[in-house]
Amino acid sequence: xxxxxxGPGAAAPRxxxxxxxxxxxxxxxRPQPAFAALAASGAFRGRVxxxxxxxxxxxxxxxxLGLDATGVDLAARALRTAExxxxxxxxxxxxxxxxxxxxxxxxxxxxxxLDCGLFHVFGGEDRSAYVDGLRAVLRPGGRCFVLCISxxxxxxxxxxxxxxxxxxxxxxxxxxxxxxxEPSVIDITTExxxxxxxxxxxxxx
Numbered sequence: 761x762x763x764x765x766x767g768p769g770a771a772a773p774r775x776x777x778x779x780x781x782x783x784x785x786x787x788x789x790r791p792q793p794a795f796a797a798l799a800a801s802g803a804f805r806g807r808v809x810x811x812x813x814x815x816x817x818x819x820x821x822x823x824x825l826g827l828d829a830t831g832v833d834l835a836a837r838a839l840r841t842a843e844x845x846x847x848x849x850x851x852x853x854x855x856x857x858x859x860x861x862x863x864x865x866x867x868x869x870x871x872x873x874l875d876c877g878l879f880h881v882f883g884g885e886d887r888s889a890y891v892d893g894l895r896a897v898l899r900p901g902g903r904c905f906v907l908c909i910s911x912x913x914x915x916x917x918x919x920x921x922x923x924x925x926x927x928x929x930x931x932x933x934x935x936x937x938x939x940x941x942e943p944s945v946i947d948i949t950t951e952x953x954x955x956x957x958x959x960x961x962x963x964x965x
Contacts, residue, residue, distance in 0.1 A: 900965065
């Protein structure tokens with residue numbers, strides 16, 4: 761995640777690096793189960809972009825499958841941890857310090873895009889810019905998988921923008937096919953151990 765899904769009344773961090781001064785709750789040291797299951801099913805293919813990669817677990821998951829994997833994030837501290845993991849695991853992943861709302865500036869094309877915990881931090885024009893960037897970097901027919909905190913989450917832990925099904929329909933109305941929206945969870949290291957989420961599967965048309 762690039763930006764904190766902080767709860768009501770929480771102070772926003774000054775910089776993305778502040779999120780990783782100590783391990784944040786979503787940095788569980790392994791892939792999220794929903795994405796691990798997708799990887800095991802063969803859903804990740806070709807060149808893979810992990811948007812808001814944090815410390816790199818999903819980028820490295822793709823790399824371990826032999827895929828060309830790139831992670832982008834604004835938190836330099838998280839990216840250093842991701843690079844350390846890649847060296848320790850002898851995996852050839854690439855990590856870039858890059859703004860997720862400006863993905864088109866990468867000037868690259870990917871077959872699969874992963875978003876674990878980033879979509880839900882954006883609202884309004886920021887969300888539109890982010891989705892436009894996703895569309896710009898994903899080849900026609902490519903797949904995008906989004907794991908975001910849903911409006912089914914009733915606890916105080918979570919982002920300002922808990923995502924509704926209508927939010928998804930609106931955000932991905934132009935240039936996308938929504939293949940599936942499934943109830944899921946995002947595991948965290950603090951109580952209650954997970955938050956309610958949507959797992960969204962999309963195809964770039």
